Amino acid sequence: MTDADTQRMGAAADANVVRRRGTALEDAIFAAAESELTERGFTKTTVKGIAERAGTGKAVLYRRWPNLSELVLDLLRRRSLDLEVPDTGSVRDDLREFLMQACGLLADLPPDAIPGLVASTVQNPELARQISERIGSHRFEDVFRAIFERGAERGEVRPGPYSDRILTLPMKLLRHDLVMGKGVPSHSDIDEVVDVIVMPLMRTAG
Amino acid sequence: MTDADTQRMGAAADANVVRRRGTALEDAIFAAAESELTERGFTKTTVKGIAERAGTGKAVLYRRWPNLSELVLDLLRRRSLDLEVPDTGSVRDDLREFLMQACGLLADLPPDAIPGLVASTVQNPELARQISERIGSHRFEDVFRAIFERGAERGEVRPGPYSDRILTLPMKLLRHDLVMGKGVPSHSDIDEVVDVIVMPLMRTAG
């Protein structure tokens, strides 16, 4: 009986051994991934680190995800994108409310997470699309359109139709700071974007 | 005499051996780096690949740069930032001209280069600052201010002063796409940013 055999038998006899399956295991993996990302950043996070933290083996992770980036992408997928469309009676307040919600979705990601994900998946158009979607892309346009159209009916802003450039403007400005490593936009950042750029632009006759 | 000894002596006797020093060597390294980046993308480019392509050893690269990211950053540094301030007589054309120049500096980088660089350096504030600068940052504000002030004198746009939010707007929008892995903005991207966002905003009474 070799040392390895002894070790295996030892493990098998260990009363604390508890194997998880399915959802419970995946929850543990996701929780471990979030912690590793927060503590180490995306660039320094490893599959091994997540596996160990989740109390499992690398092979278990690779049975589910082909690589780290797709695991992290799945982590983003779990966050609800069902944001509420604010209806405060004022375009300005609707925008501020919604942008705060949207930015809050990514508040706990380390600054290198988005650029790191983008860099590692840019060659794969489908993954690139999913990332773009997860961090707020085309879905958000519908919300902004609804806010502007409602405001146009109240005479607050110019009437539509609104081009993609307009509908993507607010998120692009805030996301720019996020992906450039400046961290999550603050409330005053959001206020400035709305008050200095978006509202003046939307009031013009165009 | 071992095989390794024979090999070394063989190399020493090789009439084609030409060692480069200083600038000539660095030029060869930068040229190799550009080619590797173009062919493989940032994520797949290796120090080894660049060294081999430059006909030198890894240690030579590490004598100059602590890692690949700083080599690539130095590559960006070599590109002149002395962009001309256009004076076409029209704000719109000045903007388009300048933005085309600015974007042209990065035209040959693969789409994962900027996000990759950002991700790998975000934890280092000084490097992050330099990258931000290389892909168009605070220096450009002066150019935009000059263009707008000239236009205001002609009555084309509203008068100053112009906040940072205004002065950073065009580059942020283009840079957003760049960092999101969309590649270098096209001329029509630039036209849209100018015509749909910047000019209407700058014409408003504010």
Place this chain on the structure above:
DNA sequence: TTTCCTAAGGAACCTTGCGTCTCTTATCGG
């Protein structure tokens, strides 16, 4: 309860690239 199937968990393995070190010697300047 027993049986069977399957995936969990652990460990070993291979490859690749980062980064380092050593040694020979080409190159340049004095």
Place this chain on the structure above:
DNA sequence: CCGATAAGAGACGCAAGGTTCCTTAGGAAA
């Protein structure tokens, strides 16, 4: 010519990505 230095080549250690193999816990069905 001589001396100093960095180029070039190769070896090395380590870590992480990804893979494979084996034991066995866990769940479902009989």
